[in-house]
Amino acid sequence: MVAPMRDSPCQASVSENLSEAKVRLLYSSGDAAHDFDHVLRVTRLGVRIAQAEGADDEIVRAAALLHDLPVSGSGRSVHHLAAADFAAEILRAAGMDAHRIEKVVHCIQAHRYRDRSIQPQTLEAKCLYDADKLDSIGAIGVARAFAHAGNHGSRLWTEPVADAPPDHAQPDGPEYTPVHEYVYKLRRILATLYTPSAREIGKRRHRFMSRFYEQLDAEMTGRLPLSPPYNR
Structure with missing residues (x-):
């Protein structure tokens, strides 16, 4: 019998720093259309889609939790790019490796409907786009x-x-x-x-x-x- 895999200390640190309770503190209230409830719905649906499609659900979860991060001075038209940059900072501080950060960043950059200049190129990015649009x-x-x-x-x-x-x-x-x-x-x-x-x-x-x-x-x-x- 194969023993179950356990998270490495690095993975555990990332998961701990990306808990829903901690990420919630990064979001402001006041816009019911883009509040943290929206983020949670997208996260849960994104993980569900990722698991059904065989994608990396941890990448999708991280991207979904951070995809609508509020960034001072950025309007809705560029929020996906600003949020992607902010997410990269958060993930570096959380200890995620650079390759996986790039995957999360791409997911966030490619999730916007009104700006299709960056198309989802990975299965994980497609899962985030789909979950966000289903909402x-x-x-x-x-x-x-x-x-x-x-x-x-x-x-x-x-x-x-x-x-x-x-x-x-x-x-x-x-x-x-x-x-x-x-x-x-x-x-x-x-x-x-x-x-x-x-x-x-x-x-x-x-x-x-x-x-x-x-x-x-x-x-x-x-x-x-x-x-x-x-x-x-």
């Missing part, structure tokens, strides 16, 4: 979209004048509603998922989300049958 669709995705709208003073609903906002549209302010976010981004998430495990989860979430926005449109306008862009 933007389904029931929790709907809740997050409306929480974000409330934070930025947006209206709850307005009918998009075109099939989608322009690519340079910013996802905040009164003219960018959760409906715009659904049309511009959320309805497209399922097609971008990498892993079979995530796509299976995503199908159910996408179906629920689509029906919600269809129902919202129907209630707001009283218009039946439903018109594009809400039809699946």
Whole structure:
């Protein structure tokens, strides 16, 4: 019988320094769409996907816990790059070896939907991307979209004048509603998922989300049958 492998002192140190309780202290509150609850959901789902797909779940766990680190002076458009740099500092201090730090950094750099200049190149990066994007669709995705709208003073609903906002549209302010976010981004998430495990989860979430926005449109306008862009 083979004896179970035990963590090396270095691995144990990394795990201890990346406990949920310690990492929570790095995050600020106030944004329900990007708070530590989001981080925990992504972490747990990312580990689940990694284990199903045969990826290194410790890399995915570290990347997920650190993927939304708040960095002073960095806006949402570059937060993935700033968070990756901050994560590297934290992991070096925790004793993680350089090669594994590079893997975590790549995961974080490649997780953003609106900046596809860095594509996930590893299975671990694909697992993080999938977990983070799954948290933007389904029931929790709907809740997050409306929480974000409330934070930025947006209206709850307005009918998009075109099939989608322009690519340079910013996802905040009164003219960018959760409906715009659904049309511009959320309805497209399922097609971008990498892993079979995530796509299976995503199908159910996408179906629920689509029906919600269809129902919202129907209630707001009283218009039946439903018109594009809400039809699946």
